[in-house]
Structures are given as structure tokens and as C-alpha cells.
């Protein structure tokens with residue numbers, strides 16, 4: 050039986066965790082890395098259950114004992130989760146100091162207490178330094194799980210003290226399975242999953258269908274030759290900026306999701322050029338991408354470079370409206386199929 054059945058995907062990480070559990074080494078410090086929305090926090094809580102579950106036996110965690118239930122409901126005194134408070138840009142250092150004081154206390158009911166920091170990238174360097182000693186020599190009955198998007202978000206001294214667990218994007222089928230389990234209307238599952246960047250969290254987002262619509266429309270415009278109507282293409286992307294949300298983190302995350310979807314579309318175009326038969330990465334169909342796959346690879350790669358640069362600029366606080374205008378310009382320039390030769 051697949052371990053941690055409440056979490057879909059991430060087989061290699063789960064196998065690694067089971068080896069730790071079986072050899073009694075599910076203690077100490079772990080860094081769980083991977084894209085936002087793929088189930089990292091859920092996996093961390095299942096690991097906390099496995100470390101604390103009183104039932105033992107073959108199926109770990111049992112999911113049925115009082116300990117498992119309390120952890121699932123967030124009421125266990127032996128599992129503490131720290132994340133960035135609403136409206137703050139970082140996790141305050143005082144919160145981490147409180148967590149460190151808690152670590153010195155004995156478990157309430159389980160053999161081990163688990164401390165989850167969801168968003169290690171939201172810790173200032175000073176705060177990360179405050180955590181170092183605990184990560185290096187945690188008390189024997191403590192399990193620390195740091196969650197981050199990239200390993201580079203933590204300082205090297207933290208990285209070297211943690212066991213690294215790398216999660217990744219889920220397949221289309223896995224995302225769809227999560228959506229079905231979450232009770233998403235059957236007619237929405239496909240569109241949400243296909244335009245989710247392999248992330249159930251993104252597929253479940255309130256604006257996931259809006260995003261799918263814009264991405265789909267962008268592909269259609271590009272395939273039809275965006276340079277023939279550059280303003281139209283620019284307006285299409287600009288409309289995706291939410292009025293009233295300014296340059297907020299919500300807005301930037303939203304635009305970043307669109308940029309990454311367009312990157313996946315272009316990677317699909319390159320795959321199709323090479324004659325790949327496997328499943329595509331984004332939601333556009335093979336037929337829709339046919340015209341783009343006729344373009345020279347160099348032009349698709351230049352468009353892809355522009356998107357990669359835009360993704361970097363977003364993390365450096367570039368203005369979202371200007372950024373989307375720039376993308377519209379670059380994509381129409383590189384991706385418009387050659388005009389029909391003038392006849393007559």
C-alpha cells in the first residue's frame with residue numbers, strides 16, 4: 050500500500066520518509082522543498098502524524114487514533130505550525146523565539162513533537178540564524194520540518210543541517226485526482242487541472258478558471274499571429290491584472306502563474322517540434338499549437354527567454370502592468386508565423 054495515502058504524488062519523498070520512520074530516524078531536521086500548492090504542508094502534517102501516531106502496526110500513520118485525529122484537526126499540542134501572518138511580509142523573529150522555547154518542553158501525549166515552518170523563505174536571515182542551533186542539535190524528541198519553494202531560500206548553514214526532501218509538480222492525472230477528492234464539479238476538473246502548472250493548490254484557486262481562460266485565449270491569439278493585432282494581445286494580458294490589487298503579493302502571484310503557464314505552452318511547442326508523443330505540459334491541444342510548432346526553434350527559445358526574464362523580474366518587484374506589456378510585445382515579435390508571401 051502506498052504510504053501517506055492522503056497525499057497524492059511525491060512517491061520518492063514518501064519512500065524516503067518511510068525508510069526514516071522504519072529505522073527510527075524520523076527525528077531531527079528536514080527541509081521539504083517544492084512548488085507552492087503541490088501538497089507540501091499536507092505531507093508535513095502526515096509525517097507529523099506518522100511520528101506521533103500511537104497505533105503502530107503496518108499502516109502508518111493509522112489516521113484513526115486520537116493523536117492522528119487531533120493533528121488532522123490542528124488541535125494537537127504536539128504539532129506546531131508557523132507561517133507568515135496575514136498582512137506581514139515576513140515571519141516575525143519573536144514567533145520563532147516562541148517556537149524555540151516550546152521545543153525545550155516535553156511532548157504532551159506523543160513520543161515526538163513536530164514543528165513545521167511553512168515558508169522558510171519568509172524568514173529573514175537573522176531569524177534563520179536564530180534557528181540554527183535548534184536545527185543542528187534538536188532535542189531527541191523533536192522533529193523539525195521546514196517548507197520552502199527552493200533550497201536557495203535558506204542560508205547554506207541551514208541547508209547543510211537538514212535532510213533535503215524534494216517534491217515536484219504533479220502530473221495532470223494526479224492533479225485531477227486531488228480535485229475530484231476535494232469535490233470540484235466534474236465539468237471543471239479538466240480545465241482547472243490542465244492550466245494548473247502541475248499544482249493542485251493553483252487548480253483549486255478561486256481564479257483558476259479565469260487563468261485558464263486567459264491562457265487559452267493567449268494561445269489562440271499567438272497561433273493566429275499576434276503581430277497582426279499587437280494591441281489586442283496586449284489588452285488580453287493586461288485585463289488579467291486585477292483592479293484594486295495594485296502591486297500586492299496576491300497580484301504578483303497571479304501574474305507569475307500566468308507567466309509560468311505561458312512558459313509551459315512554449316515548452317510544449319518545442320516538444321512538438323521534436324515530435325514528442327507524450328502528454329503536454331499545459332492545457333493547449335496539439336492542433337492548437339501546430340502553427341507555433343512550425344516556427345524556427347530559435348524564435349520559440351527567444352520568447353521563452355523573455356518569459357524566464359519576466360518571471361525573475363516579478364520576484365524583483367517589477368511593475369506588473371509594464372511587465373505584461375513587455376511580454377505581449379516580445380511574444381508577438383518572436384512568435385508570429387511568417388506572413389503569406391504577397392501574391393500577384
Ligand SMILES: [Zn+2]
Pocket residue numbers: 102103104110111112113114115116117
Ligand atoms: Zn494514529
